[in-house]
Amino acid sequence: MSINWVMLNPTGDxxxxxxxxPVSTxxxxxxxxxxxxxxxxQNxxxxxSSTGSIHLTNQRIVYIPExxxxxxxxxxxxxxxxHDTHISFPWFGPNMWMALVEPVPGGNIPQSHHIELKLTFKEGGAPDYHSSFERIKERLQQAVESARESNLTSGRQDGLSGVNMDAVHLDELPSYENSGNDQMAPVNAVSAEEAAAETAAAEARWAEQARPSETISSQPEPRPVAATTSDGPPGYEEAQQQSLVDEVNRRLADHPSS
Structure with a gap:
């Protein structure tokens, strides 16, 4: 962070x-x-500054007072x-973008200070600015990490020495659009009409299975058969014995002994 160290050209830029x-202004x-x-x-x-312009680039922010x-x-x-960048939404007045800034040697600000930065967006746009800032900073940090892994960072106070700035993508990633050239299904895939017909048939079969049965069987339900046991009804053995006695008596009467 530095004050009054930004070089300006004759046009004021x-x-x-x-x-x-540059990313946005x-x-x-x-x-x-x-x-x-x-x-x-102590000091x-x-x-x-009541008004001015804020510029966001792929490396820094620059403020020029009007x-x-x-x-x-x-x-x-x-x-x-x-650090700790966020948006403040006051009850009255425009939104503010806030951050804690880290002083650097030779930046005209004592390094022992904790500094708070406030940007007041009088005409709106704080959320868009914050979104762009966070997107670029995240990609810049990724590029710095890549350079550190390759032992390329050194020399610059902002930590960007050896960083490939061309690898820091500034634009948002494009949304996916089907080009129509990629083959998304196998060659022998069924046509849309056949697929629709199969779907309709499957739905009909499911509806038929889910429908409650309305037919009633004309055959009466069989009556339960009483369980039989090995024992006869009451008096069965006495009746059998009496029958045997009667049969013996009848044969004796037909063939009397001589």
């Missing part, structure tokens, strides 16, 4: 760093750079030196 590419932005009350300091910082003064002509901070 800021001079870009090597491989720096917003006008009529209020600016506040202060020491939070929770972190008092608290308090830099204000009416520069000898004390405040520009502000810049690496994306990696901005």
């Amino acid at each position: 800021f001079v870009k760093l090597p491989n720096e590419r 917003a006008q009529r932005i209020g600016f506040s750079l202060t020491t939070p009350r929770a972190y008092p300091a 608290p910082l308090n830099i204000q 009416k520069p003064s000898p004390e405040f002509r520009s502000f810049s901070a690496s994306l990696l030196n901005l």
